[in-house]
Amino acid sequence: MSLVVFTALTGLVCADTPINPVLGAVAILCIAVGAGASGALNMWYDADIDAKMRRTRGRPVPAGRVQGADALALGIVLSLFSVMLMGMALNWLAAALLAFTIFFYAVIYTVWLKRSTAQNIVIGGLAGALPPVIGWAAATGTAPLNAWLLCAIIFMWTPPHFWALSLYTSEDYAKAGVPMMPVVRGAPSTRRQILVYALLFVPLCLAPAVTGLGGAAYFGVAAAGGAVFLLLAWRLFRSHAGEAQGQRTSDGLYDVRAGARDARNLFAFSILYLSLIFATLLGEHLLGAQPLHLLSR
Amino acid sequence: MSDPNRESEAESKARRGRNIALAVGLILFVILVFVVTIVRLGGNVVTKPL
Structure with missing residues (x-):
């Protein structure tokens, strides 16, 4: 909400x-x-x-x-x-x-x-x-292209965000009969798909600097945060998250055992990253910062 | 013998709470529509020639 x-x-x-x-x-x-x-x-x-x-x-x-x-x-x-x-x-x-x-x-x-x-x-x-x-x-x-670009960013963010969460909550989804990706295709396939979506998502986050929506601050935040996002997605891909039973230590969303930390880290950072890039865009437009228009230079 | 169709005190209290919430919600909605109307009309009504 x-x-x-x-x-x-x-x-x-x-x-x-x-x-x-x-x-x-x-x-x-x-x-x-x-x-x-x-x-x-x-x-x-x-x-x-x-x-x-x-x-x-x-x-x-x-x-x-x-x-x-x-x-x-x-x-x-x-x-x-x-x-x-x-x-x-x-x-x-x-x-x-x-x-x-x-x-x-x-x-x-x-x-x-x-x-x-x-x-x-x-x-x-x-x-x-x-x-x-x-x-x-x-x-x-x-509803011009830049509005739909914001929509596309959130759309591409959703799969790595939710699948990272579902990697360490898949027992719950299986019990409820909800066909989340780790339940249906298994953890290795889910981790691979998370990496693919991350590779598509991060460049998309840089696009507002090209289309005249984001400025220099936005580009810096999106690029630096994007690098961290990719690193965490890569670490998750190389991990065994989602393969052991009982990965959570409490009902909280962030209390996990060692094997699920890479999934928890990407889940938590995905929320921070999306919040940061939208907050930067909001700040730039409120303060009247100049957009970059990278392609037209 | 008690009437099985009759509401218990807790049910009656819950219903009353819902009704009050509904009334407050409707009053707020009416106020909101009034404010929106005034804002959208702006000065147009005042400046309109007779």
Whole structure:
């Protein structure tokens, strides 16, 4: 949720179009409420498998604090209100993109992909990648290439991020019957695919310095962080993470045994790296820094 | 004999809590739509020639 709000805000600010602060705040509120609605619908539908996994069993529906029907009703009502308000307050392109994002997460990912294919989080990742495009569209009424570049960066970030996590939580996914990549294809294949996605993801993170979106600070942060990302992905590829049972030492996401440290390290750094590059873009556009336009020099 | 269809005190309290939350949410939504309308209209209503 915080990542959704943060990346949407970055998209809205990077559009470099003056927007009334009240309307900007309403746009971010609509995106946050839409994300909450998607979450409620997901938790209603997935209550059975959430109850079987350590990471998710404390959620309100499996824990019995909220009735499934109430979560469903809340999800539908919040979806309708957020889309309607986005359309009336900002524009209907942003509203349509928000509606599509909610539909994609709640129906395409949750109902269809999650339980049926190991590519679930690859394709489903589009829902998490769209918020900067919605933010950009809210500010301008358009969705140009640079907005979709931000979307592509998050889209390519999702597989190495989630697969690194699933390498040391695969016992939970197997117990719940969710076909995550380590469960279906095994740990070595997952580590190889993480490396391939990392090799595609890092150059993509440098692209904003070419397309006039990012400045010198962005290029420096993306390049230095990208090098670390690649190093951690390489170390994970060379490790045996995901091959031993009982890799976690507690319910926490970061407490792992020695064999799973490389997976935990990439998972943790992936969050930091994505946050850093979006924060740098946000800072540059707020401060009016000059973009690089590397190719046109 | 107690009526099995009758809500327990806890259920009644939970329902009341939900209703209050719903009412507050709706009031906030109305205020938000009002503020958005004023912001979007800006000075256009005042400056419109009669």
